[in-house]
Amino acid sequence: MKLNVNNAQHDIDVDPRSPLLYVLREDLRLNAAKFGCGLGQCGACTVLVDGEPVFSCVTPVALLADKKITTLEGLGTIEDPAPIQRAFIEGQAAQCGYCIPGIIMRAHALLQKNPRASEAEIRATLEPHLCRCGTHMRILRAIHRAQAMLMSASAGGGR
Amino acid sequence: MIDAVVVSRRAVLAGSGALVFSFSSAGRLLAQQNVPPLSAASPAPALPSSLNKTPLLDSWIRIDADGSITVFTGKAELGQGINTALIQIAAEQLDADFDQIKLQTADTALTPNEGYTAGSHSMQDSGTAVMNAAAQVRQLLIAEAATRAGMAADQMKTQHAAVLAPDGRRFGYGELVSAQLLHVEAAPHSPLKDPSQFKIMNRRIPRVDIPAKMTGGAAFVQDLRPNGMVHARIVRPPSYGAQLVSVDDAAVQKMPGVLKVVRDGSFLAVIAEREFQAIEAMRALAAAARWRETAKLPDQSALPAFLTSLPAQDITVLSQQSSAFAKQSFSATYTRPYLSHGSIGPSCAVAQFDDDALTVWTHTQGVFPDRDAIAEMLHMPKEKVRCIHSEGAGCYGHNGADDAAADAALLARAMPGRPVRVQWTREQEHAWEPYGPAMAVKVTAALDAAGQVANWDYGVWSNTHSTRPGSAGSLLAARYLAERFPEPAPKPIPMPEGGGDRNSIPLYKIPHIRVIYHFLPDMPVRVSALRALGGYMNVFAIESFMDELAVSAGADPVAFRLKHLDDPRAREVVSTAAERFGWTNNPHAGQTGRGQGFAFARYKNLAAYCAIACEVEVDRETGRARMVRAVAAVDSGQAVNPDGIANQIEGAILQSMSWTLYESVTFDDTRITSVDWSTYPILRFSAVPESMEIHLINRPGMPFLGTGEAGQGPAAAAIANAIASATGKRFRDLPITRARIKAAIGA
Numbered sequence: 068m069k070l071n072v073n074n075a076q077h078d079i080d081v082d083p084r085s086p087l088l089y090v091l092r093e094d095l096r097l098n099a100a101k102f103g104c105g106l107g108q109c110g111a112c113t114v115l116v117d118g119e120p121v122f123s124c125v126t127p128v129a130l131l132a133d134k135k136i137t138t139l140e141g142l143g144t145i146e147d148p149a150p151i152q153r154a155f156i157e158g159q160a161a162q163c164g165y166c167i168p169g170i171i172m173r174a175h176a177l178l179q180k181n182p183r184a185s186e187a188e189i190r191a192t193l194e195p196h197l198c199r200c201g202t203h204m205r206i207l208r209a210i211h212r213a214q215a216m217l218m219s220a221s222a223g224g225g226r
Numbered sequence: 227m228i229d230a231v232v233v234s235r236r237a238v239l240a241g242s243g244a245l246v247f248s249f250s251s252a253g254r255l256l257a258q259q260n261v262p263p264l265s266a267a268s269p270a271p272a273l274p275s276s277l278n279k280t281p282l283l284d285s286w287i288r289i290d291a292d293g294s295i296t297v298f299t300g301k302a303e304l305g306q307g308i309n310t311a312l313i314q315i316a317a318e319q320l321d322a323d324f325d326q327i328k329l330q331t332a333d334t335a336l337t338p339n340e341g342y343t344a345g346s347h348s349m350q351d352s353g354t355a356v357m358n359a360a361a362q363v364r365q366l367l368i369a370e371a372a373t374r375a376g377m378a379a380d381q382m383k384t385q386h387a388a389v390l391a392p393d394g395r396r397f398g399y400g401e402l403v404s405a406q407l408l409h410v411e412a413a414p415h416s417p418l419k420d421p422s423q424f425k426i427m428n429r430r431i432p433r434v435d436i437p438a439k440m441t442g443g444a445a446f447v448q449d450l451r452p453n454g455m456v457h458a459r460i461v462r463p464p465s466y467g468a469q470l471v472s473v474d475d476a477a478v479q480k481m482p483g484v485l486k487v488v489r490d491g492s493f494l495a496v497i498a499e500r501e502f503q504a505i506e507a508m509r510a511l512a513a514a515a516r517w518r519e520t521a522k523l524p525d526q527s528a529l530p531a532f533l534t535s536l537p538a539q540d541i542t543v544l545s546q547q548s549s550a551f552a553k554q555s556f557s558a559t560y561t562r563p564y565l566s567h568g569s570i571g572p573s574c575a576v577a578q579f580d581d582d583a584l585t586v587w588t589h590t591q592g593v594f595p596d597r598d599a600i601a602e603m604l605h606m607p608k609e610k611v612r613c614i615h616s617e618g619a620g621c622y623g624h625n626g627a628d629d630a631a632a633d634a635a636l637l638a639r640a641m642p643g644r645p646v647r648v649q650w651t652r653e654q655e656h657a658w659e660p661y662g663p664a665m666a667v668k669v670t671a672a673l674d675a676a677g678q679v680a681n682w683d684y685g686v687w688s689n690t691h692s693t694r695p696g697s698a699g700s701l702l703a704a705r706y707l708a709e710r711f712p713e714p715a716p717k718p719i720p721m722p723e724g725g726g727d728r729n730s731i732p733l734y735k736i737p738h739i740r741v742i743y744h745f746l747p748d749m750p751v752r753v754s755a756l757r758a759l760g761g762y763m764n765v766f767a768i769e770s771f772m773d774e775l776a777v778s779a780g781a782d783p784v785a786f787r788l789k790h791l792d793d794p795r796a797r798e799v800v801s802t803a804a805e806r807f808g809w810t811n812n813p814h815a816g817q818t819g820r821g822q823g824f825a826f827a828r829y830k831n832l833a834a835y836c837a838i839a840c841e842v843e844v845d846r847e848t849g850r851a852r853m854v855r856a857v858a859a860v861d862s863g864q865a866v867n868p869d870g871i872a873n874q875i876e877g878a879i880l881q882s883m884s885w886t887l888y889e890s891v892t893f894d895d896t897r898i899t900s901v902d903w904s905t906y907p908i909l910r911f912s913a914v915p916e917s918m919e920i921h922l923i924n925r926p927g928m929p930f931l932g933t934g935e936a937g938q939g940p941a942a943a944a945i946a947n948a949i950a951s952a953t954g955k956r957f958r959d960l961p962i963t964r965a966r967i968k969a970a971i972g973a
Contacts, residue, residue: 082482085502093501098449099442101619103570104652108903111570140442152440159432159869162877163305163620164439165446165571193911197903199570200305200620201880203914205873 068132072097073141083129087121088112090128091138099139099168103197110196113169114138120173139168142175150220151175154213155206162200170196174210182217271414276300276355280338283366284408286359287316293387293400295320295327297360300340301352302332302591302615303435306934307870308348310433312356314866318426319360319419321384322399329434332593332615342592342694344623344755345723346833346932349866353930361416363408370407371397421864421926428924430869435617447589447616448574452645455576456485457501458637459508461494462654463706465519465897466752470494470706473515481507488640491708492517495633497641501649508651521895524750530561530666530959533687538744541718543727548680548737555681556778557670560767562960563890564751565662566906571619572655573626577638578645583610584638588631589618592694596628599695600635603704603711611635622881624754625659626650628695629702636703656906657898658702661891662756663689663749665726667767671736677779679790682736684768687744688726690716691759693752718745719759723830729761729939732768733828734790751893758938761829762882765939766946766960769825773947774956782811783824783947784839793828795861798923799837800826802859806921807839819844820854821951825943827936834936835861835923838879840915842948849968851949853883853915856941861923863931871933872920878937879918884909886942889961 070077072095079094086105091097091114100123103111107122114123115137143149148156151171161167170193177184177192184192189210198206273281280286280300288296297316303309309329317324330336332343340352364384371389372379374397383390389397421428439445463470470492478487478496483503488495496511498504524532577586584606590596593613601611618627634648650658665688672681697714698704704711719725727743756762776786784804791797803809804824821844826837840856858875865871888907892900900906942960950956955970 082502089501089505093451096451097442098444098446101446101571102448102649103572103619104903106652106902106904108652109570138442139440143441145437145441145443148437148441155440156432156437159436159873161305161433161436161439162307162873163570163617164436165305165569165619167439168442171440190911190914197570197908197910199568199622199881199908201877201884201909202873203880203909203911204876204918207911207914 068128070128070131070136071134072136073138081128083127085128087114087123087126087128087131087136091123097138097140101165101168103166109166110169110173111166113172113196115172115176118176118179120176139171142171150216151178151210151213154216155209158205158209158212160202160205160209162202166196166198170198170206174213178210178213178217182214182221184214273412273414274354274358274416276338276340276351277358277412281411283359283363283410283412285338286356287320287363287408289399289403289408291400291403293398295322295387295399296330297327297356298330298337299352299356300332300338300594301348302343302593303617304343304591305617305620306348306874307433307867308343309435310431311349311866311870312353313434314426314429314431315353315357316360318424319357320364320387322387324426324431326387333612334593334597335612339594342595344591346829346934346936348932349930350833350932353866357418358416359412361418362412365417366407366410367399367402370402428865428868431867433870445617446571447576447587447618448571448649450576450587450616450647452576452578455645455647456497456499456641457504458495458497458634458646458648459504460633460648460650460654461496461508461512461515462658463492464517466522468492468517468519471516471518473511475511475514478507478511478514481510486641487511488637490636491710492706493636493703495637497637497646519896522750523893523895526893529563529664530559533664533666533746536746536748538687538746539718541727541743541745543721543724543741543743544731544739546739554778555670555672556775557668558771558774558958560667560763560770560958562665562763562766564664564753565756565885565889566656566891566900567622567625567659567756568906568908569619569621569625569655572650572652573630574618574647574649575630575634576645576647577631577634579638579642583612584635585612585614586631586635587614587616589616589621589627590631591621591624591627595694595696596631599628599698599701600632603632603698603701604635604639622757623662624692624694626655628700629658632701632703653901656901658752660693660752660754663691663726663753665760665763667763669767669771671771671775673775673779677781679734679736679775680738682732682739684730684740685742685744686726686730686760686764687746688760689746689749689753690718691725691728691753691755692719693754716747716749718743722832724760726760727764728759728830729764729827731831733793733796733831734772734787735792736790751891757881758829758935761827761935762885762938762942765825765827766942769827769940769943770946770956770958773823773950784809787824787826795835796826796828799835799859799861802921802923803837803839803857806859806919807857809839819846819952821948821953823944823946823948823951825940825947827939829932829936833932834863835931836875836936836940838937838940838944840944840948842945842952844949844952844967846971849964849966849971851887851945851962851964851967852913853945853948855915855917856944857919857921858937859921859923860933860936861925861931862933863925863928865922865924866930868922868924871922874934875920875937876918878935879941880909880914882938882941883945885961886945887961888963
């Protein structure tokens with residue numbers, strides 16, 4: 068089947084019942100979406116489908132033929148990170164970092180829709196995500212930092 | 227601060243004549259003056275930390291002719307930021323730039339054996355070793371350059387990984403090293419830099435591992451994809467000790483992609499070409515397996531009574547008599563349940579077996595002990611097994627990492643020539659990881675007429691806090707093979723660090739004190755090291771009880787603690803946390819729904835000092851307690867990366883809050899029943915405090931004090947004390963759930 072991931076079309080030969088997560092990790096060799104529970108309980112596997120966050124560990128790839136899938140790799144690169152990635156790096160918003168890609172994806176989706184999301188909205192949005200290291204304060208700060216970057220970028224016409 | 231130079235290498239070197247330094251520096255204190263003269267008969271003086279076991283400098287620091295510098299550590303990055311801190315130390319003491327240094331972490335083929343990355347020991351052990359090795363290497367390079375320049379060493383300067391002579395000549399470190407220059411043993415004392423000159427240590431240098439983790443780089447063992455890799459899944463028994471009676475695997479063998487079903491005794495697994503095929507095959511195999519189970523778990527609703535009724539080996543931790551007169555006596559019992567490490571990434575490993583040699587990529591905390599255990603299990607010589615640390619999700623102690631490595635090793639041997647990746651399921655991690663042990667504490671104390679604690683009688687009941695590898699029987703799979711490796715007999719971890727008795731001695735001055743550790747060898751539930759070990763429970767109990775005593779004495783809890791503390795560093799963290807928090811006297815208002823709590827401990831009574839003040843609000847309708855604000859003060863000795871310390875303490879406070887308010891492993895008489903995040907709920911974003919501040923008290927030139935676990939105990943007690951302050955009720959059983967609070971306040 069054909070799969071659009073990070074604006075590239077991929078032809079993959081896969082069991083259509085396979086959750087998207089394994090296709091991303093095994094066929095497309097993408098690292099960011101993580102296996103955390105396989106149950107949709109922790110958020111580590113979160114990616115965007117047509118801009119909406121989904122748990123890739125419980126989403127069969129068969130449902131995604133005509134959809135646009137975005138993973139953390141699609142936001143930016145280590146050389147040229149997207150504002151929200153830069154905000155997490157600058158804010159040192161990670162301990163082990165395993166849960167962060169999923170959190171960034173959901174936060175990114177929120178800020179795309181509502182760059183001025185309030186603290187309460189951000190917390191409510193992140194409720195499906197678990198972080199075991201206790202990095203929550205930094206994660207919240209990093210999202211606020213990303214908001215500020217997006218504001219100044221839109222004011223200044225930059226990225 | 228010793229601002230001196232090494233004048234000779236160790237006796238062994240002088241004896242061999244390999245390299246003898248002489249160096250004079252008028253007016254300077256020579257480090258060697260503090261050390262008795264060496265002779266062939268006298269034992270070598272102790273070297274700093276891990277250099278004792280691995281004294282050769284080039285075991286720690288390698289400089290190649292092209293100038294590239296590699297630092298070796300036996301410790302592993304667990305998400306605590308150790309890689310960055312070790313590079314900072316090496317760069318500072320070598321006078322190299324931060325980004326000139328590469329770091330090689332735990333690998334049995336390449337690095338020193340530093341045991342486990344555990345117990346908040348990395349900075350103390352490896353940090354101290356790297357610091358001293360780097361300082362000594364720099365001195366060797368200076369001496370070499372001085373010889374080449376024909377000038378005195380004290381005229382030479384170092385910067386950017388080069389030695390500069392006063393006449394402008396520049397000797398890059400790469401050109402100075404010859405084959406044997408660094409192949410010498412460390413000296414007991416090192417020419418360490420004066421902390422006032424630090425350019426890289428005590429700086430908030432961004433962590434080296436974070437950019438890749440934020441952009442989808444290959445950062446974890448889960449991200450390894452060697453050519454030809456196949457995927458395996460284990461079918462674990464349904465309960466502890468269950469025996470595999472039969473399995474009809476004929477249908478599974480025919481499933482797409484299935485390469486092999488492996489059965490050895492009650493160890494059952496499947497290997498497939500692709501990951502989803504392995505998952506499907508695992509499910510089918512699990513459905514086809516028949517097990518014989520035994521009901522042998524204790525009654526969860528009566529755990530404390532069960533623990534205190536088990537046969538115990540009593541260890542007197544401290545007994546100090548006095549004739550102090552006590553007026554009033556108080557008693558309390560505190561308990562904690564079994565707690566899960568709950569790594570967000572279930573355990574994973576990759577192994578490859580080729581030509582009688584095995585390589586395992588694992589997120590174990592101890593590549594060497596894990597290597598030894600795997601070699602024993604497979605009846606292989608140790609030299610034929612190599613364990614390479616590769617990061618996993620944060621572990622917070624002994625989780626399924628070593629067991630997954632053993633699984634991968636067994637399956638790689640069953641499929642030679644192909645790398646085998648084993649990924650545990652969420653349910654397997656939750657059901658099979660070794661939990662932090664349930665514990666009980668009984669304490670009695672008495673106050674004298676002046677409101678001072680005069681007597682203290684403390685007993686703690688606990689299983690061991692380490693069943694880590696070293697021998698095959700500590701590996702889960704090995705206990706289920708046809709050739710069964712029995713679980714080693716549990717042992718208490720001796721003081722001063724301790725296991726169940728870790729932090730069981732209060733730092734407070736109390737004239738008459740007795741502390742007994744009732745060590746429980748019987749382990750109905752699989753247990754091992756969880757962050758802070760017994761320190762979490764003992765600090766929760768001691769600091770809760772100190773609060774109760776303060777109330778009884780009519781004293782402010784902070785003032786009451788200070789009245790019992792002599793150690794000036796302890797006093798400073800207590801005062802700092804109270805001041806920065808804006809601590810107000812006598813918070814025991816009760817029933818206001820909002821309260822403040824305070825707690826303090828020095829981790830293990832020998833590592834970092836940490837005091838925490840927090841504010842908690844309690845919803846009287848639901849019983850829900852929420853930490854609103856926390857302020858911590860920390861003294862970790864010489865700080866290397868202040869932001870790394872803050873990150874660790876922030877994380878410790880939130881993780882401990884999660885343990886304290888929500889968590890307990892559940893089971894029926896046969897099976898573990900908390901097997902995912904719905905049956906084992908933890909902290910989510912809605913419960914995160916509004917603010918948290920960490921105040922670091924730096925101690926220039928003082929020894930590094932391990933910090934990673936220092937916040938765990940104080941956070942628990944500060945929360946419990948704040949809940950007592952908010953509700954007027956004391957909660958002594960963990961976790962302090964909303965159901966318990968609601969029942970107690972009877973709203």
